[in-house]
Amino acid sequence: MILCPMSLLPWLKQILVEVINGNTEGSIGSIQGNGCVYNGSLAVAVPSQTSSATSGGLSVSKYSSRNGNLELSQLQSEKTGVNTRGSSCGLTGLLNLGNTCFMNSAIQCLVHTPEFARYFREDYHQEINRQNPLGMVGELALAFGDLLRKLWAPGRAPVAPRPFKVKLARFAPQFSGSSQHDSQELLAFLLDGLHEDLNRVKHKPYIKSRDADGRPDEEVADEYWANHIARNDSIIVDVCQGQYKSTLVCPVCNKVSVTFDPFMYLSLPLQSATTRSMTVTVFTCDGSALPAAYTVTVPKQGRCRDLIQALSNASSLQLSEKLLLAEIRGHLIYRFLEDPLISLSSIKDDDHLTAYKIPKVLKKTKFLQLIHRREEQGTGNAQSSLGWKPYGTPLVSPISCDDNITRSDIQLIVHTMLSPLLRTRNSGAITTSDESVATSNHSHSTKIPDAQDSNSANPVKGDYVSSKPATLEKLPLQLVDENNACIDLTVGDDKVVKLSSSSMSILVFVDWSQKLLGNYDTSHIESLPEICKYGHVSKRARNEPLSLYTCLEAFLREEPLVPEDMWYCPQCKERRQASKKLDLWRLPEVLVIHLKRFSYSRSMKHKLDTFVNFPIHDFDLTNYVANKNNTRRQIYELYALTNHYGGMGSGHYTAHIKLLDEDKWYNFDDSHISPMSEEDVKSGAAYVLFYRRVNIEKSSTSNGVHSTISRP
Numbered sequence: 001m002i003l004c005p006m007s008l009l010p011w012l013k014q015i016l017v018e019v020i021n022g023n024t025e026g027s028i029g030s031i032q033g034n035g036c037v038y039n040g041s042l043a044v045a046v047p048s049q050t051s052s053a054t055s056g057g058l059s060v061s062k063y064s065s066r067n068g069n070l071e072l073s074q075l076q077s078e079k080t081g082v083n084t085r086g087s088s089c090g091l092t093g094l095l096n097l098g099n100t101c102f103m104n105s106a107i108q109c110l111v112h113t114p115e116f117a118r119y120f121r122e123d124y125h126q127e128i129n130r131q132n133p134l135g136m137v138g139e140l141a142l143a144f145g146d147l148l149r150k151l152w153a154p155g156r157a158p159v160a161p162r163p164f165k166v167k168l169a170r171f172a173p174q175f176s177g178s179s180q181h182d183s184q185e186l187l188a189f190l191l192d193g194l195h196e197d198l199n200r201v202k203h204k205p206y207i208k209s210r211d212a213d214g215r216p217d218e219e220v221a222d223e224y225w226a227n228h229i230a231r232n233d234s235i236i237v238d239v240c241q242g243q244y245k246s247t248l249v250c251p252v253c254n255k256v257s258v259t260f261d262p263f264m265y266l267s268l269p270l271q272s273a274t275t276r277s278m279t280v281t282v283f284t285c286d287g288s289a290l291p292a293a294y295t296v297t298v299p300k301q302g303r304c305r306d307l308i309q310a311l312s313n314a315s316s317l318q319l320s321e322k323l324l325l326a327e328i329r330g331h332l333i334y335r336f337l338e339d340p341l342i343s344l345s346s347i348k349d350d351d352h353l354t355a356y357k358i359p360k361v362l363k364k365t366k367f368l369q370l371i372h373r374r375e376e377q378g379t380g381n382a383q384s385s386l387g388w389k390p391y392g393t394p395l396v397s398p399i400s401c402d403d404n405i406t407r408s409d410i411q412l413i414v415h416t417m418l419s420p421l422l423r424t425r426n427s428g429a430i431t432t433s434d435e436s437v438a439t440s441n442h443s444h445s446t447k448i449p450d451a452q453d454s455n456s457a458n459p460v461k462g463d464y465v466s467s468k469p470a471t472l473e474k475l476p477l478q479l480v481d482e483n484n485a486c487i488d489l490t491v492g493d494d495k496v497v498k499l500s501s502s503s504m505s506i507l508v509f510v511d512w513s514q515k516l517l518g519n520y521d522t523s524h525i526e527s528l529p530e531i532c533k534y535g536h537v538s539k540r541a542r543n544e545p546l547s548l549y550t551c552l553e554a555f556l557r558e559e560p561l562v563p564e565d566m567w568y569c570p571q572c573k574e575r576r577q578a579s580k581k582l583d584l585w586r587l588p589e590v591l592v593i594h595l596k597r598f599s600y601s602r603s604m605k606h607k608l609d610t611f612v613n614f615p616i617h618d619f620d621l622t623n624y625v626a627n628k629n630n631t632r633r634q635i636y637e638l639y640a641l642t643n644h645y646g647g648m649g650s651g652h653y654t655a656h657i658k659l660l661d662e663d664k665w666y667n668f669d670d671s672h673i674s675p676m677s678e679e680d681v682k683s684g685a686a687y688v689l690f691y692r693r694v695n696i697e698k699s700s701t702s703n704g705v706h707s708t709i710s711r712p
Helices: 006-011 048-054 072-080 101-111 114-121 139-152 162-171 183-197 217-231 235-240 304-314 407-421 534-543 548-556
Strands: 012-020 035-038 041-047 242-249 256-263 266-268 275-284 292-299 321-329 332-336 352-359 365-377 385-390 395-400 477-480 486-488 505-512 567-569 574-576 579-586 590-595 598-600 605-607 635-645 652-659 664-669 672-676 686-693 695-698 705-708
Touching: 101 114, 101 139, 101 162, 101 183, 101 635, 101 652, 101 664, 101 686, 114 139, 114 235, 139 162, 139 183, 162 183, 183 235, 183 635, 183 686, 217 242, 217 256, 217 579, 235 590, 266 548, 275 304, 292 304, 304 321, 332 365, 352 395, 365 407, 395 407, 407 477, 407 505, 548 579
Parallel strands: 266 590, 275 352, 365 505
Antiparallel strands: 012 041, 035 041, 242 256, 242 579, 275 292, 321 332, 321 352, 365 385, 365 395, 477 486, 477 505, 567 574, 590 686, 598 605, 635 652, 635 686, 652 664, 664 672, 695 705
16 A cells, blocks of 8 residues: 655545446546555545545546546546636536526526626625625525635635525425526526525615606606615616506506516517417307307407407307306306406317307396216216216396296206207207198297397397297206205196396206207317317427517517406506516616426416527617616627526426637536537527626727627
8 A cells, every 4th residue: 555645635636436346447547646546546635726626526536537546637637528627717518416407507597697706706705794684684695606616716626505506495395306496586586585695785775666657768767766776775776676667547537657677587478470370169049050159360469359349249249148258167167258358368278168149128037057067977886976067058048137036937948059969959858839831940939139129128048038939948947946956847836946146147957868958969068179289289389480679679568467367457456467568678688588498377388498599699689778867879799608408397408608708608517518619609498598788988099999708
């Protein structure tokens, strides 16, 4: 055994290499430097000036040398894919601790933000805010600063971000464990957490914001920003926070409210189209036609009145009729969309909508909902019945509250609604005393007259009540009364049905036996198409490049608020679904742009693989800034981005980063770093973009203007 001189120990660092069967794997004969073999391990002494290069633990057992000599720099080069000789700092990878690529990619973009690199490599400890109840007692900032310093230290050995991960999981349990997470969600938490840990304001004053009240936008914006800085002042605010103008307009009283709010990043939608295709099935209540599905084009940010108008034109709606929209869930009517101002954005692509043609009637009207049920059989030898379960699509017919409705009236209304489904139209299932009516067209005598028909004493019940049939096959109907009890309408006397005064709907179940299904073809009501199929949208999106400017314009376009975020109008004293318009007012030094590739609905998660054509140089936002008093050109240059490859929950994150000192792009894939060309930076995987403002300076040269970008 060769002993290392004790005098060298303070200046030397040892790397232990496992030896298999007396030799290291791959037969490493020797490594340059002082070393010794001890108990099957090779102790390699490395000068202490390179000790930081090996932090994080570099396993060299997988590497071999043809001539028996292998330098440490060669090992590092093979591990990272980058030649370490003569290159600048900042090319250190992060080990994957188990599905932590989402964290590694976001961290690499932040540590390569020049302002953050300078700040955390200097003495930032004096700005740690341990008193902030919204912060993490400074521990998150300290852990991030320590990790940044390791990544910027000389050398190429990948760093294991385990201490940072432990701190992150402590303050954000949603990122604990080894599950995959959203890189943008981590980034949002990290920026906010670092801001609170580094907030220079130790005691936040209470400041009540004032409404604009007709004051100039410049005055109001400066007031809002001053109030914001009085409570929030940190390196994160200095670098990443901007301000936008938010304008709300009440749809009822036209009250205008203007505020100027800060933002940390912009989340841009990827839908380039301003219109949307929606498929809705239209039903009649008078038995005049089979249900039909119509696909119409409506404004993407439109309201229900736009959809109703498009459906009215497509279905040839009569002047005496109107459409009643309803959303169907679980074969039941989930809600009626009676408010014409409901935003179409609240209707998801996988929802199911119906529209019912009903007459324009008096105000005192209830809706009879006919809900279909069929008997479900259990599996196995017993084949026991599981009871009657809803299926198909409910049918709707209006009923006047002013009339006394009997059991036979309900039977007749149901027969009318189901008449288009009869397998034999004039088979005698509906017979009347007037034979000519029974053998006429498929509307029989059940057509509901126009609401303006002066010959009809009751515009809702109409002719089919006045020409009462002599014989009528009774359907197995169950009426839900005001006490939620079911009444069998096939037995008992023909007496008046007492309608609930609190509910606007009358529920009637029809139980479809095999015998009854022999008379009716229910295939027309058994399934509803979705509003829009995701498959078609994503396929089209993959084939159509999308400009980043187009995404920004869609983000800034006026649109109604979703019902969950309705605005309290101070003039109406009511919550209103106001229209909202955003404008950029103050842009930050570093502009972070999140491309909204992931969409969520009740039944599925979906990723948009749309290729976004984003500029690398000369990203000009001058014309998108509403503050016209700011004459400074707003030009940005891309320096980093995160990528997401694969689908939901099973993808992989990487980062593309430009080292400004070298003016070269690199691909950061966890611990592996490799150079790349600028032409390969753009791809359909781009997820979060990091832009840095270009300082436009006047020059005395002949071309007049030149741009400069400060280095870390």
